[in-house]
Amino acid sequence: MRTDQWWRSAVIYQIYPRSFADSDGDGIGDLRGIIGKLDYLADLGIDAVWLSPVYPSPGADAGYDVADYRGIDPLFGTESDFDELIAGLHARGIRLVMDVVFNHTSIEHPWFVEASASRDAAKRDWYLWRDARPGCVAGQPGAEPNNWESIFGGPAWTFHEATGQYYLNLFTPEQPDLNWENPLVRAELAEVLRFWLGRGVDGFRMDVINFVSKDPRYPDGRVGSSGLGDGYPYFSNGPRIHEFLAEMRGAVGPDVLLIAEAPGVTVRDGELYTDPARGEVDMLFQFEHVGLDSGETKWDPRPLQLAELVENLRRWQLEIGDGWNALYWSNHDQPRVVSRFGDPAYWRESATALATLLHLLRGTPFVYQGEELGTTNFGFTSPDQCQDIEALNAYSALLSRGLTPAEAIARVAPVSRDNARIPIAWDASPSGGFTTGTAWLPLHPERGLFNAAAEADDPNSVLAYYRRLIALRHAEPAISLGRLDTLELVGDSVVRLVRVGEGSTIEALINLSSTPQQVAADGGTVVLSNLPVSADWLSLAPWQAVVLRRLGG
Template identity: 55%
Template sequence: MTVPSLRSSTRPSERAAADDWFHSAVVYQVYPRSFADSNGDGVGDLRGVIGKLDYLGHLGVDVVWLSPVYRSPHDDNGYDISDYRDIDPAFGTLEDLDELIAGLHARGMKLVMDLVVNHTSDEHPWFAESRASKDSPKRDWYWWRPARPGFEPGTPGAEPTNWESFFSGSTWKYDETTGEYYLHLFSTKQPDLNWENPEVREAVYSMMNWWLDRGVDGFRMDVINLISKDTALPDGAVAEGRVFGNGRPHFTCGPRIHEFLQEMHREVFAAREGAFLTVGEMPGVTVEEAVAFTDPARAEVDMVFQFEHMHLDHGGTKWQPAKLRLTELKASLGRWQAGLAERGWNSLYWNNHDQPRVVSRFGDESPEYRGLSATMLAGVLHLHRGTPYVYQGEELGMTNMPFAGIDDYRDIEVLNHYREATVAFGEDPAVVLASIAPLNRDNARTPVQWDAGPNAGFTSGTPWIGVNPNYTEINAAEQLARDDSVFAFYRRLIQLRHELPVIAHGDFTMLLPDDESVYAFTRSHEGTELLVLGNFTGREVQADVDPAWADAERIIANYPDARGLQLRPWEFTALVRSIPSSSLEAPRQRG
């Protein structure tokens, strides 16, 4: 598989002002464990990423977001960090990271690192010192509390609060060394840092500056809106049939979150020259909160990852999948487009390391429509107002993995849920496995499918997680050889964002909000109007928009021939026209 050595498309930094360069940019997420393995140990590594830089340059992306490569026990696949200033040997060395930065910069791309500072690993030296004694200088670096009054420490119900962990069970772990509990919103091996302590914040900012000095161009901040907790630590409401309470109102976008992020900006970014990117992953964030977080005048973060549209196919929980209603998807994304129209900025994504593959989720993974639904979904997403994110393999139309049994999974969230459901609640293992299959995180973590050779070209050894058996049909080598591939379509979408100001800077108007088949919207900017149409079904439908659009210029489509406004199964098309001068001053509906 060969690709051109350097990209030739115009970079957004050459077209946009320094303060909004990311409006024209596209970010590509690398989950290194599953990207490319250079040494045959079955685990992807930094040298594997370095070996694919020409591929990324050919795709045309502007920023590479690298999931954690720091030293870690890998309880949560690297999101449990034991040393923030070193590279885990599984991924390589600091020198490899330096080479990766240099290689990206030489190709006009930036590197964004994952910043995981809501919690550390329990094997981090900070936590080892914190748990050593109640008098430790770092005791207050984490959240330690005694047992609930009237309960024997370490017994059921003695936890300081009734909060439920994101990974099942209590958020509190009893530690026999000092007879107290520590808080962990996620795994028991991921104790939460206490951001109320200024020493913690200073240590985090020092680490961030260290990475920026090394050449890193910004950070994607993992669950960053959870760092401020209600210090009273009140119990959460308990839903019917549940053992634990919902503590999220007490640690989501907490009382000091804006203060902390503004301080971070002052201490890390304010005095630096250059174009950096800060992205806050924020579960549970509202539109109104996101405006405050991303308003440039407030100097907090450039954009947030929100999850509202990722919950639309959940029933009571993510393990109770429900069918997506297109009208609900349009209402959700349209609300975010409208809410951040005047201040702030959207991040646009279907996929990441925590989400199943979008072709299987919202599209059609059958051989007949897999490519068409992949490109339709890409086109609709990328032409919204915001910065698009491409997750590794998404540009190939990779699909969910047909896991055979629980032993094939690696994700701690899945394994904990399966154990709790089958052991604690006595559910049928087959039923639990079926509920896990559609939305589990391991769907996104199978190796990238580079070619039709052994292990999809990912490794010469035994991969750490199974390879999707459809790699002989879906792989990069086959798609790079075709102009009508999913990869070629993504490349064209990225190029259009670089070239057309209406895509990067135009306003947004949702059309057909009540149509359950067609996703339609317009963008307009300085006399140019863009119409985007996507058919979310496997049947032919009519787009009920202004008929005059049928004669407009098509700038991108996933069918080779045009049929006006009649859309075939999973068809996508984008049309552009000039706005009459008499209409330029007319008020426009947003959202």
């Protein structure tokens, strides 16, 4: 039985370490860089930090290919740096949530090194090995055990010549999938969680955790435009997923925050994952709302339909039952929300309007680094500016489909994960205050417009608005713990959101368009607005958000 549910009224800030702050001038963010910004985080008002991986890694997928689950990559600092970071956060009343990547390891992890030594290796069964398809010659195209396509493109199986079998890699060939059917694997991963709890960590975000139980038949998937099969129905939400999660919960106890990242789940799945009575995970990252502007793939975009977005948010709010949502617009895998769902011409207004909608929903809001500054997409014009393996693979695939280089980069640029990984602009200097060296990714060309130094003391800045928004959420139980009464689209572009708590009601009217809109409210005191509000206001300016409070629940 959970006794401490601090996360229900919390706001969590995600740090992507290599792009946050660089303390030693090598162009890559590090732990001491984060330590130097702890007062900034405290001033923002956040309750916890989600730290993307800082484990030793060869970097095939920017740290999500882990070579040692219990270490700190020297790229980011030392063990003592990590201890100092936890102490500094806790001293400021901020908790730390670690990212754990348990679906797969790096090929350089000692477990895989041992597993790949021979078919008789002690850890061979720690990974998923299969023979070639019957009647095919191992190692030849089309001989893979099934036709699944990896998340990043290409077959999801890699032939290991030395032992004559294939291993499953749902992401890159450098990320072999672990075999969760093996109880020794699960026991070791549970020990990893306990190890970090012993170091002072407060919770875990579990990367693609709904992939760890696969359909044991490994059937072919429906063939798509790539010529490969969609294995998602067979490698996600598998037959033992809830058993496995319950086992992890048992290993850490009821009060440790567990967050599941679960691509492709439905709201019904989400209800099961986060049902407090089941006790598996506390909240869920789902992907439906960030897929509404995609066609068959994210590289085939379609215009966002606002009515569809609002309906999707409403459904996840009302149909998840007693479960809990992890609320987000952006993270290390998603482009900047101002460019995606807002209007860069109204970058301040749309950044704050979208933030208002997100933070007033039922669930725990996440702020991705730089989001509180109103950061937009980079505007990539060449693949040479990118490092994201997913985007580079997609660029090559689009060229093979007959697109020109200009057409291919135009498809990739708006949704590349590198948009989120551009280093944070702390000031408007040539180095952006991020590093004294050369940054690992190019700095944002418009860092003079949105940077922390310029916004810190400006009461009209996006940063100042985030501080007020987070403070309002903490101060108003109707927002943090109340029920959702209404979430609807009024007309073509105004979102009306009503939250009800004991003793008060919060109503928000948010114009998600670049044209003025007429509105009607049920009355109340204006407690927050991203633009000036007159006493007799009856219309919303482009991207204006107004939040009112009424007594009575």
